[in-house]
Amino acid sequence: MRYWIVKSEPGEYSWDDLVKEKVCPWVGIRNYQARNFLSEMKKGDKAFFYHSGAEKAIVGISEVVKTAYADATATESGTWLCVDLKALTKSPNSVSLAVLKSKPLFNNLLLIRNSRISVSPVAENEAAEILRMGGWN
């Protein structure tokens, strides 16, 4: 089981929206690197939910409930992928980007190295620390 971070502008689609819908096709990824990560996701993988923009924090955790399939919102069929995400729990304490940046452990986190990537992997030890700081333990 792997961990990921998915990013969304809360004005576009927020954690609360995912909670409301329970399960959501994570569509609209139009970046090849991100698409490759989508294709690597397995059922049961966990995805931290990050709000970009004003908040800049991890606000919840979701689970991959369906592996990558064709993104129906793409105009060119078959080119882009999406997965289905299910809301699990809101983070008891949101984990801000500033805090992540302040810890050397996260120096290699793709979210930090490339702030524009909308889907990115998280290493085991990084995930453990995020879970701890988020108050999930």
Next chain:
DNA sequence: GCCAACGTTGGC
């Protein structure tokens, strides 16, 4: 509002 980083496009 600005700008850095990145991706894409198009001329050559």
Next chain:
DNA sequence: GCCAACGTTGGC
């Protein structure tokens, strides 16, 4: 195939 120009994203 290279690279300049441009557009977009997202942090500050």
